[in-house]
Amino acid sequence: MGSLSDNGGGWPGDGGSPDGLPDLPEEWGVIVVPDDLSELSDEVTAIRAELRRSLRPTRWERFADRPTMRILRRLGSAGLRAPVLIISMAILVTIASLFASTWPGPSRSPATQRTANTTDEGPGLLPALELIGTEGQTVALRGQLPAVVLLTDRCDCDRLVAQTTAAVRPEIAVVTVVSGPASATTLAPPTSTTPQAQGKTVHALRDPTDELRSTMNLGAPDGTAAVLLIARDGRIVRKLPRTATISDFQPDLARL
Structure with a gap:
């Protein structure tokens, strides 16, 4: 491809290259x-x-x-x-x-605090209950302390009651409790079979609504006695849901 020359843009007449450039090989x-x-x-x-x-x-x-x-x-x-x-x-x-770690999560409710009366050892304190005496009078159970309480529903426990009364100290009361209304429950006052004349105190009480047995989780009557050993301050020293012999709790009588 060449450039235009002075002869009107054509190649030189002698066959040479325009603008004085050398020919190609x-x-x-x-x-x-x-x-x-x-x-x-x-x-x-x-x-x-x-x-x-x-x-x-x-x-x-x-x-x-x-x-x-x-x-x-x-x-x-x-x-x-x-x-x-x-x-x-x-x-x-x-x-x-x-x-x-920095994102605010849902608020947590504080853990339930233990009250002063809550204990992890032992049955705790005797609840304030009022039972019925042999003459229909109201008797505060806490007013009989210290005491050995024998729940004798459906139990032939005369011998156990006599042995317990003979084993306790004079200042410790023996309280027998049966459940149910007066028409279905017969309360026998202390007889000559118990050492009442020796200065021992024996009370026969009735629990119309069976509240003592249910509150203390003693279970249903099964022909044996349930026993509560209660100190003067209302503290339950020993609880036995069922027993038929004094040997099961006699060593604990000294703690009352």
């Missing part, structure tokens, strides 16, 4: 420049391949291009991704923990 032959340069793509590809073949790789490039080195490069890139992933997860967990 004859061995190049006739050169035709196409209007669409995309037609030269095959020639460009061939020239680039020839240039690559002419460039000799260095020793390091030949060493790095070996199959073993290519495998090591792939393993190295994969091994580098794993630590990056672990570090990222650790950072996310740390941030989540910080948010969880």
Whole structure:
């Protein structure tokens, strides 16, 4: 492709190149420049391949291009991704923990406080109960302390009552309690079979609503007696849901 010259834009008449430029080598032959340069793509590809073949790789490039080195490069890139992933997860967990510790949660109700009368050892204190005496009078159970209370529903306990009365000290009362209304319950006052004449106190009381047995969790009557050993301050020293012999609680009488 040439430039325009002074003769109207044509080539010189002698066949030379315009503007005094040298002629192209004859061995190049006739050169035709196409209007669409995309037609030269095959020639460009061939020239680039020839240039690559002419460039000799260095020793390091030949060493790095070996199959073993290519495998090591792939393993190295994969091994580098794993630590990056672990570090990222650790950072996310740390941030989540910080948010969880500072985020205000639901309010918690305070734990139930133990009252002064609550105890983990022993049955506790005798409740304030009023029972019925042999003549229908109201009797406060706490007014008979210290005492051995024998619940004798459905129990043939005359011998147990006599043995208990003989074993207690004179200041300790023996109280027998049966449950149920007056029409269904017969209260026998102390007889000559008990050491009443020896200065011992024996009371026969009735519990119309069975409140003493239910409050103290003594269970249903089963033919044996339930026993409560109660100190002067109302503290229950010993509780036996069922017994038929004084030997089960006689050592505890000294604690009253």
